[in-house]
Amino acid sequence: MTVPPFLTADQQVEYLYDKNYVERGSITEADKNRLAELNFHHLLGYARNYRALPGRGQVEVASRSLSDVLGVLDGDAQLSALLHEGVRIAECRLRAAVVKHYCSKFSPAGSFLTPSQYLTTSEGSAEHLVRGILTSIFRHDEPYVVQELKRSAEKRDVRCCKELKEYDPTNHGVCVAVAGSLPLWAVVDSFSLGLLGRFVMACDTDTTQPVWKAVASQLEIQARIFETQLKSLTYLRNCIAHHARLWMRPTADSPKKPLLFEKRLRGSTHKSMYWAIMNLASFLPQPQRLPFADRVDALLERNPLHRQGILRAAG
Template identity: 25%
Template structure:
């Protein structure tokens, strides 16, 4: 039966065509440091210290430096802008290293505070081995996964404190929570925190971060873990859009000063603001602000706004006071 006049038939959903399979064969060959430096010179790069430039290419590699070279190249021709020095590229590369270092400094402070939050208040309420109790966690599968990971970490018996425990005590089979927390990575600590029952998660979170809701803290710790892993594997922060585990904007009057600075969650600035919010309650926010400011102003080739999402005058914003 044909549709009546004025009736509409369902439109077929357009399916996105799969990209054509590549047909090219990779044919680039490896070049020596001397050959690479000569090729860069042919593209207009000024070789300001040949022995030093060669050492850099040998110890870092052309491929790793390539993304930093783009800052100084004409996108159309891949030639370098006039008066670009090899040392300019190295300065930008070193800036990224310093940014990762100052980031890891903040991560360390927060990670240590999280260890204290998981061990101290809950141990006071529930004893030194609270983590073996099913009631401390939200559901059985999560509890089983957490306990299995802790057991595996302890079976390795690495470290003086863990060795001492097993040489001294026959029971309990697993060590106290404060020793366990020292064994777990930031990722594992974050998963333990997220797996806690709502009541115990609030107790642990408010021990250090009383103004941050525990549900928000779970997401922030995941974002922090991914940022930490990127830094630990020497991934680039400069000029990157950080799309994995984007931190949520906080809500509530006590966190309003941070929320306004986290409108672009794919920027490093949003994560820096998140870290500042986590550092302030442990008394390190001001010191880290100074270290971050010195890092951002320490390289002439970096535009904090364009490359990292920092607005003009960011250090004067209420979140950074």
């Protein structure tokens, strides 16, 4: 594979013209200044989808310009900032609910570091989950956790895990013992949202009233779709955190239709970001759900081109 050359600002402009992403002569000096501040490869994800719009019959573009593309990119930035507010609230609610229902049923400390605590979804899945939790705990820099790990290690007269800053799989048993006195509520914020989702779905072998059902009930998410909605929330959160393009992006983990937003979702495609966004809104406290969705819609109305790419995914 030949590695493409790094393009100067002038070469980037010529590339956009040659590939017919925008009409020749349409790029302004202000546009060039913006190009200098962007990762060109990131911009091309927008430009390719912009060029394809007329063929999809979705949006009429009278004259293709880089200003249009930059406007969509700015729309994504504004939308991501708003969605981050919602994700933060949703994550806090989810973490609190997981702690509440797990610790009401099981020992708050030690139990979640034991593979037998978990459902086995594939060979070695429980052990893999425990290793992931330990990795998160030892990387956590919250003072209480750091001090407790140090105190526990000194009590046992052990030195492992690279000065207690990293889980050491070759000393797994020692790491479990050192971290074993930490309660779930002290370490749950170290879990990524993906890890938290895997934890809550597997942390209880009770098939009648597992912890995850109690969490779903508290959050007012239907049990039959809870795992699907949680995966969608995680996918959206990761897209936002990594500054991924939202416009015209098909979702990898599409949610089921949130009933509260059934009418609002008409005219949008199932794999569009709009479905993932309305799913996020359904994880918020009940009084905040509709106002949050209204804020999203008001933002999207500012730029019809951006709105179209959020409601209808590419492909």
